[in-house]
Amino acid sequence: MKITLLGTGTSQGVPVIGCQCAVCRSTDPRDKRLRTSAMVEWQGLRLVIDAGPDFRQQLLREGVCRLDAILLTHEHKDHIGGLDDVRALNFVDYPTAIHPVDIYATERTLRCVRKDFDYAFVSDKYRGVPEIRLHTIDRYTPFRIGEAEIVPIAGQHSPRFEVTGFRFGPMAYLTDFKTIEPAEIEKLKGVEVLVVNALRFAPHDSHFNVDEALELVAHLRPRRTILTHLAHEIGLYASARERLPEGVELGYDGMEIVY
Numbered sequence: 001m002k003i004t005l006l007g008t009g010t011s012q013g014v015p016v017i018g019c020q021c022a023v024c025r026s027t028d029p030r031d032k033r034l035r036t037s038a039m040v041e042w043q044g045l046r047l048v049i050d051a052g053p054d055f056r057q058q059l060l061r062e063g064v065c066r067l068d069a070i071l072l073t074h075e076h077k078d079h080i081g082g083l084d085d086v087r088a089l090n091f092v093d094y095p096t097a098i099h100p101v102d103i104y105a106t107e108r109t110l111r112c113v114r115k116d117f118d119y120a121f122v123s124d125k126y127r128g129v130p131e132i133r134l135h136t137i138d139r140y141t142p143f144r145i146g147e148a149e150i151v152p153i154a155g156q157h158s159p160r161f162e163v164t165g166f167r168f169g170p171m172a173y174l175t176d177f178k179t180i181e182p183a184e185i186e187k188l189k190g191v192e193v194l195v196v197n198a199l200r201f202a203p204h205d206s207h208f209n210v211d212e213a214l215e216l217v218a219h220l221r222p223r224r225t226i227l228t229h230l231a232h233e234i235g236l237y238a239s240a241r242e243r244l245p246e247g248v249e250l251g252y253d254g255m256e257i258v259y
Contacts, residue, residue, distance in 0.1 A: 055082025
């Protein structure tokens with residue numbers, strides 16, 4: 001299994017436009033964060049979790065020319081805004097074949113995809129629109145892609161917004177979580193590698209901060225934890241990582257986790 005962190009930043013990315021803080025002015029590449037996304041290579045599949053506004057840049061950087069599916073955690077623009085760029089994958093060897101891209105998400109999220117990218121779903125499509133196949137998942141029921149079973153993890157981004165994490169065998173990926181019920185935590189028992197959001201050290205209304213992420217880590221006790229969806233308020237990578245306990249790391253764009 002291999003997980004590549006395509007992006008580890010918040011909805012604005014890092015640096016933030018117009019910001020002159022030390023993090024946004026940093027020359028350390030680990031302080032440059034595209035919008036949060038990850039690629040999972042597992043059981044012969046190549047899956048991407050979320051396709052935000054930086055999707056094109058992320059796939060180009062990693063040299064990706066084929067995907068088996070995209071999993072969406074929720075409908076916010078920093079997680080779905082780049083879906084139009086799947087059309088490059090549709091036509092990578094055109095005219096030999098056209099490859100629709102399969103997208104898995106809850107009905108609530110797919111409603112937003114249909115609305116935002118309505119031109120991809122009309123009966124009379126113009127040439128070159130994204131070829132997308134939508135698959136509705138239930139947040140409480142495992143689903144399969146090929147022979148691989150994926151376990152959704154239900155959480156709340158805020159009282160208004162649901163979010164879905166995913167477990168892939170020994171690895172789990174959670175982003176944009178603020179709360180998670182005990183029954184969902186039970187689904188994470190035994191994970192060896194946990195990728196989880198931790199916006200900053202200070203509290204936030206709709207994301208785990210570092211202490212809240214570490215509380216989940218203490219409960220699950222994975223061998224390795226990587227923090228993602230990091231704001232510029234987390235501080236410089238070089239200094240912020242020193243504030244974390246053993247076994248917990250700050251993620252960075254392009255980071256590869258092989259298990």
